[in-house]
Amino acid sequence: MTEPLSILDLVLNASIVVQIVMVILLLASLMSWVMIFQRGFNLAAAKRAAVNFEDEFWSGKDLRNIYLEMKDDDQSAHFGLSSIFTSGFKEFSRARKQKDSDPDAVMQNVQRAMRVAMSREEERLETHLAFLATVGSTSPYIGLFGTVWGIMNSFRGLATVNQASLSIVAPGISEALIATAMGLFAAIPAVIAYNRFSAQAELQVNRCDAFIDEFSGILHRAIYGH
Amino acid sequence: MNVVNATSSYVLPFFLAVFLHLVVGFGVNIQWSSSSTKLFQQDRPIYLNATLVNENPYAAKKRREANERQQKRLARQKREQQIRRLRDKETAAEAEKERLARLRDQLEQQKLREVMQKMQAESPPVVKQNQKDLETERQLMEQGLVEAIRGEQEFRIAVTDDERALAYVGQIQRQIIQNWSRPPSARNGMQALLKVYLVPTGEVVEVVVIESSSNEAFDRSAILAVRKSERFVVPEEPREFEKNFREFSVLFKPEDLRL
Numbered sequence: 001m002t003e004p005l006s007i008l009d010l011v012l013n014a015s016i017v018v019q020i021v022m023v024i025l026l027l028a029s030l031m032s033w034v035m036i037f038q039r040g041f042n043l044a045a046a047k048r049a050a051v052n053f054e055d056e057f058w059s060g061k062d063l064r065n066i067y068l069e070m071k072d073d074d075q076s077a078h079f080g081l082s083s084i085f086t087s088g089f090k091e092f093s094r095a096r097k098q099k100d101s102d103p104d105a106v107m108q109n110v111q112r113a114m115r116v117a118m119s120r121e122e123e124r125l126e127t128h129l130a131f132l133a134t135v136g137s138t139s140p141y142i143g144l145f146g147t148v149w150g151i152m153n154s155f156r157g158l159a160t161v162n163q164a165s166l167s168i169v170a171p172g173i174s175e176a177l178i179a180t181a182m183g184l185f186a187a188i189p190a191v192i193a194y195n196r197f198s199a200q201a202e203l204q205v206n207r208c209d210a211f212i213d214e215f216s217g218i219l220h221r222a223i224y225g226h
Numbered sequence: 227m228n229v230v231n232a233t234s235s236y237v238l239p240f241f242l243a244v245f246l247h248l249v250v251g252f253g254v255n256i257q258w259s260s261s262s263t264k265l266f267q268q269d270r271p272i273y274l275n276a277t278l279v280n281e282n283p284y285a286a287k288k289r290r291e292a293n294e295r296q297q298k299r300l301a302r303q304k305r306e307q308q309i310r311r312l313r314d315k316e317t318a319a320e321a322e323k324e325r326l327a328r329l330r331d332q333l334e335q336q337k338l339r340e341v342m343q344k345m346q347a348e349s350p351p352v353v354k355q356n357q358k359d360l361e362t363e364r365q366l367m368e369q370g371l372v373e374a375i376r377g378e379q380e381f382r383i384a385v386t387d388d389e390r391a392l393a394y395v396g397q398i399q400r401q402i403i404q405n406w407s408r409p410p411s412a413r414n415g416m417q418a419l420l421k422v423y424l425v426p427t428g429e430v431v432e433v434v435v436i437e438s439s440s441n442e443a444f445d446r447s448a449i450l451a452v453r454k455s456e457r458f459v460v461p462e463e464p465r466e467f468e469k470n471f472r473e474f475s476v477l478f479k480p481e482d483l484r485l
Contacts, residue, residue, distance in 0.1 A: 007255050030243050037239030165464070167426045185250075 010175040015153050021146030021179050025139055029186035032135045035128040036193040043200045046080050046125065050207055053081045063089065063218075080121060080204070081211050087117040088212075092219055103223045111216055118208045125201040129194060136191035143183020150176025284396060298378060305374065309367050316360045323357075390461065391470055398458045406451035408480055409443040416441055417479035418448045424471055428460040436475065448478040 011022060056066060067089045070082055091113040095106040154172025158164055419437035424430060433452045435445050460471045 007251075007258050026247075030247060033243035033246055034236060034239045037242045038236055041239070042235070163427060163462070165426055165462075167464075 007178070010171065010178060013171070014150060014175045014178075018146045018150045018153075018176060018179055021142055021149070022182055025143055025146075025179065025182040025186050028135050028139050028142075029182070029189075032132055032186060032190040032193070035132055036189060039128055039132075039193070039197050043125070043197060043204070046204055047200075049082065050080045050204065053085070054211075057081075057085070064093075067093075081208060083121060084114050084117040084208060084212060085215065088114040088215055088219070106223060107216065107220060110219055111212070114212045114216070118205075118212060121208060122201075122205050125204055126198070129198055129201070132190045132194040132197070136187050136194055139183045139186040139190070140180075141183070143180040143186075146179025146183075147176045150179065287392065287396075301374075305367075305371050309364065309371070312360065312364050312367060316357070316364070319357055319360060391466065394459060394461055394471070398455075401455045401458060402451050402476060405454040406478070407447060409441075409447050411441055411443050412447075412480045413441075414480060416444055417477060418445050420448055420452060420476045420478065421473060422452055422476060423473045424458065424460060424467075426460070426464065426467055428458045428471075430456060430458070439478075444478075448476075451478070452476065 011019070014022070067086060070086050088110050091110045092106065095101050095109055151173055154169050154176065157172065158169050161168055416439040417437070418435060418439040421434045421436050422430060423432040423434075430452060433449050435449065438445050439448075458471075461467050
């Protein structure tokens, strides 16, 4: 028929280098979308958890009760503010059990424990963001490489034909340009997602920081109030 | 708050991502194919008769052309003759005038003043009018001739455009005929209509039987004839190629058989 130029034909007829580039880009796109969905769910859950925890924390309940409730829960389920709270409160109650504890040393220990919990939290919030950034910045170049290679080949093919016409080079260029399209297709969502998620992670970290300050203020009052 | 189980948190995202890619891939493919069919839509095919008759198509064409040329020449000759006749008339009128003038001189010489006065009163206006009429008529004729010549030129250009296509068609015909070996079961009155698809380089990409001759061997021989030619000479100009040679139909009928 009149040369049915479907995308599948173009991809299957491409040279091996271009095909490899396409496969790499397809994998990059797939993986970055897996990360995007996973990060999206994860960050949304973290936000929800933080809001729930803050509600509970400021509900006026006894902190000890809250701590005991949380300790009964599955340990691994704690993340975000609650993990900071449990680690800080655990440290605090352990220090209070010792009779001759120096209030300053207790405060320092508690704060250190909370910082450790927070850095672990930060790390978890930012997993995969580096991957998204890499995909976003390199996949256009990979796609461009595929295109340049494909066009190079199709022009080389043109050199051997004595009756040069546009219809000889056009399919080659078309299939080569698919590589660039795929590169952009992988890169654009990755860049958008990277910016969005890093801003959200930053927000969470700030919230944790503020919480640490508030909580250590409360503990400080509890220590020196005695 | 049940997310942190590492592997299970990736299952749903993975399927979502695969689903998204499949949807995008299908969408692009569908959109692509619909737009490309719109791009390559064809207008009507031309029909070639690959009949095995003895007449040489080139000779026939030449005869027809010669005929046309002859007719054109005759027409022009006729027109020229008319003009010549007009010119003759004009010269005759001038001669008449001269004669009259001479006559007048003679009359003067003979001092027949009265007669001469009468002549002066009558003849010169008549002659003048005659002359004017002839002049305008001649101009009109000349204009007509110029227009006719121009029209003829235009027609000739059109004919050469058509001619070129015809030349390619003739060549394709001969190529097919050369490669056609009819099966013994071929009978007069059988005919198979084939559709041939070419690429711009002239290579045959597909041959389809549109109207079968109800004789399989005959159909096969026709397909083989086209396939064996492999490559036809087609116009280099893409517009011409798209118009007539991207796809065309060939009619096979064994007319020279006496069975």
